[in-house]
Amino acid sequence: MSTSRSKSIAKKLTRMNMVVCVVALLLACTGFVTYDFSSFRQVIVRNLSIQAQVAGSNSVSALTFDDPSAAERTLSSFRLAPSIVSACIYTADGKPFAIYRRDGNAPIPTEPRTLAGREETYWYEHGNVLLLHTIVFEGKRAGFVFIESDLRAMTARVKSYIAIAVGVLAFSLVVALLLSHFVRRSIAEPVIRLAEVSRQVSREKNFSLRAAPGKEEGELATLVETFNEMLGRIEERDRDLQSARDNLEKRVNERTAELAAANKELESFSYSVSHDLRAPLRSIDGFSLALAEDYADKLDESANNYLQRIRAATQRMGVLIDDLLNLSRVTRSEMQRQRVDLSGMARTVASELVKNDGKRQVEWVIQEGVEGFGDARLLRIVMDNLLGNAWKYTSKHPAARIEFGYERSNGNSFYFVRDDGAGFDPAYSERLFGAFQRLHGMTDFPGTGVGLATVQRIIHRHGGRVWAKAAVEKGATLFFTL
Amino acid sequence: MKQDCLSSTARSATTVRLLCVFLICLCFPAATLYAQDSRPGEYQVKAAYLYNFIRFVEWPAAPAAVKNGPFAICVLGKDPFGPVLDSILSGEAIGGSSLVAKRISKPEDALACRVVFVDASEESHLKDILTVLDKASVLTVSDIPKFSERGGMIEFVFDGDKVRFEVNVSNAVDAGLTVSSDLLKVAVAVKRNSQPGA
Numbered sequence: 001m002s003t004s005r006s007k008s009i010a011k012k013l014t015r016m017n018m019v020v021c022v023v024a025l026l027l028a029c030t031g032f033v034t035y036d037f038s039s040f041r042q043v044i045v046r047n048l049s050i051q052a053q054v055a056g057s058n059s060v061s062a063l064t065f066d067d068p069s070a071a072e073r074t075l076s077s078f079r080l081a082p083s084i085v086s087a088c089i090y091t092a093d094g095k096p097f098a099i100y101r102r103d104g105n106a107p108i109p110t111e112p113r114t115l116a117g118r119e120e121t122y123w124y125e126h127g128n129v130l131l132l133h134t135i136v137f138e139g140k141r142a143g144f145v146f147i148e149s150d151l152r153a154m155t156a157r158v159k160s161y162i163a164i165a166v167g168v169l170a171f172s173l174v175v176a177l178l179l180s181h182f183v184r185r186s187i188a189e190p191v192i193r194l195a196e197v198s199r200q201v202s203r204e205k206n207f208s209l210r211a212a213p214g215k216e217e218g219e220l221a222t223l224v225e226t227f228n229e230m231l232g233r234i235e236e237r238d239r240d241l242q243s244a245r246d247n248l249e250k251r252v253n254e255r256t257a258e259l260a261a262a263n264k265e266l267e268s269f270s271y272s273v274s275h276d277l278r279a280p281l282r283s284i285d286g287f288s289l290a291l292a293e294d295y296a297d298k299l300d301e302s303a304n305n306y307l308q309r310i311r312a313a314t315q316r317m318g319v320l321i322d323d324l325l326n327l328s329r330v331t332r333s334e335m336q337r338q339r340v341d342l343s344g345m346a347r348t349v350a351s352e353l354v355k356n357d358g359k360r361q362v363e364w365v366i367q368e369g370v371e372g373f374g375d376a377r378l379l380r381i382v383m384d385n386l387l388g389n390a391w392k393y394t395s396k397h398p399a400a401r402i403e404f405g406y407e408r409s410n411g412n413s414f415y416f417v418r419d420d421g422a423g424f425d426p427a428y429s430e431r432l433f434g435a436f437q438r439l440h441g442m443t444d445f446p447g448t449g450v451g452l453a454t455v456q457r458i459i460h461r462h463g464g465r466v467w468a469k470a471a472v473e474k475g476a477t478l479f480f481t482l
Numbered sequence: 483m484k485q486d487c488l489s490s491t492a493r494s495a496t497t498v499r500l501l502c503v504f505l506i507c508l509c510f511p512a513a514t515l516y517a518q519d520s521r522p523g524e525y526q527v528k529a530a531y532l533y534n535f536i537r538f539v540e541w542p543a544a545p546a547a548v549k550n551g552p553f554a555i556c557v558l559g560k561d562p563f564g565p566v567l568d569s570i571l572s573g574e575a576i577g578g579s580s581l582v583a584k585r586i587s588k589p590e591d592a593l594a595c596r597v598v599f600v601d602a603s604e605e606s607h608l609k610d611i612l613t614v615l616d617k618a619s620v621l622t623v624s625d626i627p628k629f630s631e632r633g634g635m636i637e638f639v640f641d642g643d644k645v646r647f648e649v650n651v652s653n654a655v656d657a658g659l660t661v662s663s664d665l666l667k668v669a670v671a672v673k674r675n676s677q678p679g680a
């Protein structure tokens with residue numbers, strides 16, 4: 001389609017040339033023919049007048065000596081002038097004297113008109129020209145000659161003009177065609193070339209292409225130049241953009257690598273620290289146990305009390321170290337995503353919790369058929385923590401209700417774990433996801449403050465979100481998406 | 483052949499055409515020759531022809547005596563024309579000299595004339611008359627039979643009931659006269675003397 005568009009400019013130029021040529025020629029022909037016909041009519045009349053004069057002077061003696069046959073002989077010479085339809089010689093008193101008719105039964109010449117004092121007059125009738133001439137002999141009117149001539153000379157001339165005009169027109173069109181070839185070379189071709197290049201540029205998105213500068217001058221040269229300049233600018237900008245992008249990518253990669261390295265270092269550090277802390281802790285635990293068992297009777301009551309405190313703190317530290325190791329493991333372990341039956345998982349966790357402390361009055365409401373797509377081991381850690389918290393923070397109430405389910409509202413969908421326990425001040429709902437952040441006292445609700453931090457890490461690794469809603473003594477709800 | 487061009491053009495507006503004809507007729511009152519009488523008499527026509535001949539014939543420069551006088555058209559012998567000839571010639575002139583008709587009886591009188599019409603009554607003296615006029619620049623016209631063959635120049639003949647004429651060019655040339663080819667064109671016969679002195 002675009003090829004035909006670019007071809008069309010050449011076609012248009014050619015057509016324009018042709019139209020200009022034809023119009024100019026037609027105007028010229030019209031003017032010329034109009035002029036020629038008006039002058040040719042006069043020529044016809046003049047010729048007719050001469051013929052009338054000749055016929056008249058040749059008929060003088062015939063008129064004088066009343067010899068119509070001699071006059072008819074004279075008139076019969078009009079046979080050589082085929083355009084003369086009829087001729088008539090009248091006597092001085094207007095009586096027909098001799099008649100000539102080209103076609104035997106052609107209409108007979110009209111009567112002479114009044115000459116209004118003139119020696120000769122002519123007029124047009126039925127497309128013919130008619131002429132009346134007075135024969136003067138020795139200063140006296142001897143008679144009249146009347147001639148009627150058709151305009152076949154004119155028709156012949158028109159025909160020949162048309163033939164010539166057609167010939168000239170054809171020739172001129174050929175010349176115009178040749179000329180338009182040159183015009184095309186100098187105007188259309190640069191434009192076509194430009195169009196070709198621009199098409200190629202837009203098709204291949206290759207801005208390094210350039211229109212070849214031709215021999216042309218003026219606006220066309222400027223057009224080609226500016227076009228090339230524009231391409232140059234675009235190419236330059238493209239290059240800048242590309243290099244900026246490359247740079248950015250490189251920088252991001254570098255930073256990511258740096259960050260990953262730092263993260264890994266930190267993690268392996270915290271892991272090894274937690275791990276290495278276990279050995280001394282184990283010996284503190286072992287020796288404090290030995291002390292409590294073997295020397296309980298030798299120590300007084302307050303010494304025994306101190307020993308018990310040491311033992312409790314040691315145990316707590318063990319739990320802390322375990323939690324820390326878990327947290328770092330969560331980020332280090334490989335993910336294997338799959339369909340996970342969250343409802344089933346919730347039931348398992350609930351039954352384990354109930355088994356450890358069967359005396360509590362807790363109503364479990366677990367929605368059926370809730371599924372998630374993620375790593376089963378990690379999601380188990382999430383459920384352990386969220387349901388564990390709910391269990392823990394309802395422990396002060398004589399009867400409790402713990403819910404798990406999946407909910408949709410306002411186009412969002414999320415999982416939730418709801419309880420009607422201690423709750424917390426919603427002003428701090430962001431803080432509880434930080435490691436070691438706790439909102440409750442150790443004596444009321446023991447814990448390390450690592451659980452929700454672990455949950456958040458796991459949810460983030462799944463590309464999801466976790467948040468909490470709560471009020472003091474009115475329970476808490478934890479939401480998450482995957 | 484003398485078909486009426488005017489009445490047969492029955493194309494349209496015949497009255498207008500007739501009016502035109504009428505106007506033309508009004509324009510030319512001089513055309514009385516044919517108009518007066520639809521069938522003019524024989525000598526009326528011949529008189530008109532006599533007058534018309536002089537316009538188609540050239541005379542050499544005439545001697546002073548002849549030149550200064552009137553241009554005389556003479557009738558030799560009995561006058562067949564009567565007043566017709568006079569009325570035709572009256573008021574007419576050629577080359578500054580007025581035309582007059584003369585009646586003569588002697589051939590010698592004809593020497594002072596430019597045109598002489600020899601009446602048939604003179605047929606018996608024809609040879610003498612022509613001898614007298616030999617080489618004189620006088621146009622001889624007659625209706626004597628064989629006039630043109632017997633040394634005359636123009637001889638009236640009849641073509642049916644129409645008056646026509648024959649011309650003997652040799653006799654005119656011998657007399658120093660030039661006869662226009664236009665006249666010869668309408669002559670019934672143009673003759674030349676093949677044998678010298680015949």
Ligand SMILES: Nc1ncnc2c1ncn2[C@@H]1O[C@H](COP(=O)(O)OP(=O)(O)O)[C@@H](O)[C@H]1O
Nearest residue numbers: 389393423432438439440447448449451452476
């Ligand atoms: N279901 C809940 N009801 C009330 N408070 C909660 C609940 N879950 C978590 N919290 C608050 O968030 C804090 C952090 O929780 P977590 O990280 O699990 O630590 P902990 O070891 O104390 O359970 C808790 O100390 C508690 O104050």
Ligand SMILES: [Mg+2]
Nearest residue numbers: 389447451452
């Ligand atoms: Mg917890």
